[in-house]
Amino acid sequence: MKLYEYAAKEIFSKYDIPIPKSSLVSDVNGAVEAAKQLGDVVLKAQVLTGGRGKAGGIARAKNTTEAKSNAQRILGMEIKGFPVKKLLVEEYRQPLKEMYLGITIDRQAKCPVIMASPSGGIDIEEVAKNSPEKIIKMHVHPLTGLQDYPARALANSLDRNKSPEIIDIIKKLYRVFIDNDCQLAEINPLAETESGIIALDGKMIIDDNALFRHDFKEDDSNSLEEVAKKNGMSYVGLDGDIGCIVNGAGLAMATLDMVTQYGGRPANFMDVRAGANAEQVKTALGIVSSNRSVKAIIINIFGGMTKCDEAARGIIEIFPEIKKPLIVRLSGTNEKEGRAMLGKNGIHMAASTEEAAKGVVELGNPH
């Protein structure tokens, strides 16, 4: 789960990581009021995607007139498909130097890794690509936690003169990372200003598997992704027209690959997870078919924990409402029963993943 910048900064502030004074607003009047209080400000679109600065979602406003016109422009903007509903109005702090500080998980080393670079800011990805030597990395042992010496080494690499201040921030950010089950906790830029080191931007991604032990509020979004998630399934929207429902992420990816190989374009990835019952399969079919771009649907179930007759029951229940061509492949646990049930209801079946993938592409392009 990605946190908004303002939410990440609220957490930073609880850990005494310095952040600019700010106010979160959702309309133009709010922005003007905040600018009146704070003076020279920056308006920042709150969206869960990167590159908002380059998209025009960040603007400085030296007075309330500028705050008003910029708020009018940014609120209601769409950045990479995300509508801007909230603005963070933040006092402007002139950065003398922009650095990078981030903590993530190194899968290979199986432990947290702290990354720091003296050249931070919006081009950090370029730095990572073109001059990776400018990014210093320090691994942290998960059982002993962060010691002083790696924090000192990182801080010295950023700015020797400000080392104590930076060490303090590194240690606090590490606590943020651990306490909140982060996959990523990032400050970019970590800015040097006249009045000290400060986090000008903040990004946090929380491990979805750990949400049960925290109380982060989920966005009230009714996106298909969210609906699927609430039902214990995993959905990712894509831009094609073949709806896909599969049990298991690996098989789902293989199915999408095969649909693509046969010339089709998947409209989505959907993993109904191991052990899906009739109700879940029915819900999945409802979600996938509600996407208007979908022209045909493939269901691919290899029964292990999931039983084919259960899946068939779910499909049959919702089938009359689905006004789209459908092809189903059932294999594994209770395959015979499942196939017999589908057969009686006149539902199109395939014997293998490849046959189903080929079939659905034909159904989607009836020429």
Place this chain on the structure above:
Amino acid sequence: MGILINEDTKVIVQGITGKEGALQAKGMIDFGTKIVGGVTPGKGGIEFLKVPVFDSVREAVDMTKPDASVIFVPPQFAADAIFEAADSGIALIVCITEGIPVHDMMRVCAYLKTTSIRLLGPNCPGITVPGVSKIGIMPNPIHMAGNIGVVSRSGTLTYEIVDMLSRNGIGQSASVGIGGDPVNGTSFVDVLKLFEKDPQTHAVVMVGEIGGTEEEESIDFIKGMSKPVITYIVGVSAPPGKTMGHAGAIISMGVGTAAGKIQAFEKAGIIVAGSPSDIVQQIKKMGFS
């Protein structure tokens, strides 16, 4: 024969009285696995599926002397279950549970590194040695004994491939699912090493997917192997920056794309199959059946 387990391997089931644990324990017993006991805190003393149930792994170990434990407990308690198995002297831990927090797994892996314990998973289907024993959840009827080792990051895709091999008369020495999580106990290379040493294994099928660099890291080892390895990578059609179900299957900053993995394998002269049926064709081409 086979790797990691044999016909004498004694297994306990942590979470045996739960819905999934009970169902899968029965499946393992039907397959021929020596299930000697189960653990469910609070239910010690009862008998379930004709084996004794204990309150703790320690008691189960004292009474039944198991070689391995298979874990079906819910994700919020799974790391604790792994620590308990490790501290009670279990040598092989197979964790089926999906959805364990990654911070928990970092601590588990760091701890197990100080021991000689092998953890398979989590979020995996386990291991099956056809005709011998099975620890995990792979469907019983799909397997057939033979000489092909299968190692994969996924569950149902592994079933699909194993099933297709068997239907084509190609038997397996063992099928292993290492799990789809970003931080897990056993790597591709760990399993490849076991297959390389196993006299019954003549060739290996390795099924990878987008995300991470584990596939690429196996290249040097594969190049030094005496046995052929056929790889298959899924996620070619996945757009960057999206997580595809498996926590592990995310492409970030251009690292871990299917195209990148396939290219790396091909550059190293390793066979990359284009689909499950192509895996069968490649094996037949090599003269195995």
